[in-house]
Amino acid sequence: xxxxxxEEQMEELFTFTRKHFVExxxxxxxLADHLANAIEESWITYPTLDFAKAKEQEFKKFGIFGxxxxxxxxxxxxxxxxxxxxxxxxxxxxKLPRIILTILFILIVYKILSFNIIAYSLILGAIVLISIxxxxxxxxxxxxxxxxxxxxxxxxxxxxRCGGMIMLLNVPxxxxxxxxxxxxxxxxxxxxxxxxxxxxxxxxxxxxIIPSKAEEHLMATYPEYNxxx
Amino acid sequence: MKNxxxxxxxxxxxxxxxxxxxxxxxxxxxxxxVKLITAGELNITEGALYPALHKLExxxxxxxxxxxxxxxxxxxYKLTESGQKETVNRLAELEEFIRNMQNLVTPKQxxxxxx
Numbered sequence: 549x550x551x552x553x554x555e556e557q558m559e560e561l562f563t564f565t566r567k568h569f570v571e572x573x574x575x576x577x578x579l580a581d582h583l584a585n586a587i588e589e590s591w592i593t594y595p596t597l598d599f600a601k602a603k604e605q606e607f608k609k610f611g612i613f614g615x616x617x618x619x620x621x622x623x624x625x626x627x628x629x630x631x632x633x634x635x636x637x638x639x640x641x642x643k644l645p646r647i648i649l650t651i652l653f654i655l656i657v658y659k660i661l662s663f664n665i666i667a668y669s670l671i672l673g674a675i676v677l678i679s680i681x682x683x684x685x686x687x688x689x690x691x692x693x694x695x696x697x698x699x700x701x702x703x704x705x706x707x708x709r710c711g712g713m714i715m716l717l718n719v720p721x722x723x724x725x726x727x728x729x730x731x732x733x734x735x736x737x738x739x740x741x742x743x744x745x746x747x748x749x750x751x752x753x754x755x756x757i758i759p760s761k762a763e764e765h766l767m768a769t770y771p772e773y774n775x776x777x
Numbered sequence: 778m779k780n781x782x783x784x785x786x787x788x789x790x791x792x793x794x795x796x797x798x799x800x801x802x803x804x805x806x807x808x809x810x811v812k813l814i815t816a817g818e819l820n821i822t823e824g825a826l827y828p829a830l831h832k833l834e835x836x837x838x839x840x841x842x843x844x845x846x847x848x849x850x851x852x853x854y855k856l857t858e859s860g861q862k863e864t865v866n867r868l869a870e871l872e873e874f875i876r877n878m879q880n881l882v883t884p885k886q887x888x889x890x891x892x
Contacts (some may be wrong), residue, residue, distance in 0.1 A: 621828035
């Protein structure tokens, strides 16, 4: 009977992938299984070959950068997937029926700005503060979940980090600084209203909509997400 | 991969063709199958295979299934409906490429110039 990789050796392979910078469970599973298959294959020809030696031999086949290239490319692929998701949800605010609400928000903000232009920085400040609070609470929850389950999923991490696009927090502020030199006329105020509403909707999408649907997207991406093993 | 520059552009098509023939396969199985078919001439490196599989999956051309085999989880890839259609297109493209290359490398003699 062909020699098989034992459960303890499988654990060793998982530890090995972690040691070589594979933090995410889905990739660990795939690469550990790959190594196990390759080791079992080499045991057919060399049944006495030591497990550690066989493992190193197979790992060498991944090249000098080991698993790093695979991890990086996986990150790039899933970040792109996240961006696609994000734009999909964001665009909904500019389609019927939601666009009616979006226009209504723009009108309200315009009215507030016509009353006092300082309201721009106040609204902006409020959005930024709420965003930071939400981001921190999401991150704490995420860390707790990893501690509990011992598993890290790349897409979940991207969702928690908002795909790194939280940096866009800076954009409306920059617009404001550029507009301070301009006398606030009707066009400028309409523009400011649109920017504020679009920004608020964007933050709402990445901080509330996507995280609330995270489980659904994680299950669609990772068939093993809910598997008990 | 042997002669990587020449084979690189065809990796996705090779993967899709194999999945079309075999239904569903896992990463290691794909590398072994290619080795077997080409009698060891073509060796798909792991560093190229997995990024290609993940990209095809993200593009919606492949679907994944995870199953417990022996004492571990195994990730299988299979073509989606759009993946099946795309395989037909890509194979046609590849065949055309091979034909053109053959014509360029070994041009047929023009019969008008023969005596």
